[in-house]
Amino acid sequence: xxxxxxxxxxxxxxxxxxxxxxxxxxxxxxxxxxxxxxxxxxxxxxxxxxxxxxxxxxxxxxxxxxxxxxxxxxxxxxxxxxxxxxxxxxxxxxxxxxxxxxxxxxxxxxxxxxxxxxxxxxxxxxxxxxxxxxxxxxxxxxxxxxxxxxxxxxxxxxxxxxxxxxxxxxxxxxxxxxxxxxxxxxxxxxxxxxxxxxxxxxxxxxxxxxxxxxxxxxxxxxxxxxxxxxxxxxxxxxxxxxxxxxxxxxxxxxxxxxxxxxxxxxxxxxxxxxxxxxxxxxxxxxxx
Numbered sequence: 447x448x449x450x451x452x453x454x455x456x457x458x459x460x461x462x463x464x465x466x467x468x469x470x471x472x473x474x475x476x477x478x479x480x481x482x483x484x485x486x487x488x489x490x491x492x493x494x495x496x497x498x499x500x501x502x503x504x505x506x507x508x509x510x511x512x513x514x515x516x517x518x519x520x521x522x523x524x525x526x527x528x529x530x531x532x533x534x535x536x537x538x539x540x541x542x543x544x545x546x547x548x549x550x551x552x553x554x555x556x557x558x559x560x561x562x563x564x565x566x567x568x569x570x571x572x573x574x575x576x577x578x579x580x581x582x583x584x585x586x587x588x589x590x591x592x593x594x595x596x597x598x599x600x601x602x603x604x605x606x607x608x609x610x611x612x613x614x615x616x617x618x619x620x621x622x623x624x625x626x627x628x629x630x631x632x633x634x635x636x637x638x639x640x641x642x643x644x645x646x647x648x649x650x651x652x653x654x655x656x657x658x659x660x661x662x663x664x665x666x667x668x669x670x671x672x673x674x675x676x677x678x679x680x681x682x683x684x685x686x687x688x689x690x691x692x693x694x695x696x697x698x699x700x701x702x703x704x705x706x707x708x709x710x711x712x713x714x715x716x717x718x719x720x721x722x723x724x725x726x727x728x729x730x731x732x733x734x
Contacts, residue, residue, distance in 0.1 A: 642713075
């Protein structure tokens with residue numbers, strides 16, 4: 447009886463693990479395009495036949511990707527499993543994109559249904575591709591690699607600076623592509639204090655999930671890594687602050703902010719750009 451319960455529990459844990467991995471892959475791939483107003487506008491005016499065509503093409507592409515990769519830890523994927531996983535990948539992409547659009551107030555009850563469907567569909571395309579490519583995103587052995595003892599001997603200072611540097615590089619690369627555009631300004635005009643708190647929470651949760659829950663890049667070894675801020679929660683918080691600093695610098699560098707602006711404006715713009723920058727920083731940490 448206990449064995450059966452344990453087996454069922456493991457099945458659900460593995461399923462949750464796969465869903466988290468797929469969602470994290472979606473965020474890594476889809477967040478940059480989420481901050482693109484042209485996609486919002488295209489989604490607002492797209493016709494239903496084009497929506498159906500986009501869904502059909504996406505399904506074919508995802509099906510082909512699932513035959514070789516996918517978001518589940520399966521050694522051999524048959525056609526039936528790939529077909530089922532493709533539906534799940536599209537569903538995960540739609541849920542992730544919808545949640546982000548609601549968070550950024552690009553979707554609300556005042557938006558017409560056809561516009562909602564168009565925005566969700568077109569924004570979910572890169573998320574869905576990310577889900578299908580999840581196992582190719584720096585995927586590693588979840589159990590860690592015990593043979594690489596040199597990493598265990600790495601000093602705390604070196605380990606900490608390694609993570610900070612990787613976070614800074616990843617966050618800067620993403621922020622560099624978004625900061626010069628008008629999306630941050632447009633979003634800032636519509637987001638209130640409560641929504642900004644939600645953005646902070648989403649940034650921390652997604653970053654933690656990518657690095658410590660998705661199963662990418664020798665996750666167990668990262669959890670055991672020694673350093674000043676190397677505990678999962680403290681590392682997530684410290685690297686979030688580093689990502690915010692990168693976002694603020696990019697906004698200043700591209701003249702979206704100046705020292706004459708009030709601190710509330712700096713905070714608002716930085717938190718908004720901090721969401722994609724934090725995801726970029728998490729991706730950067732996966733490489734070290």
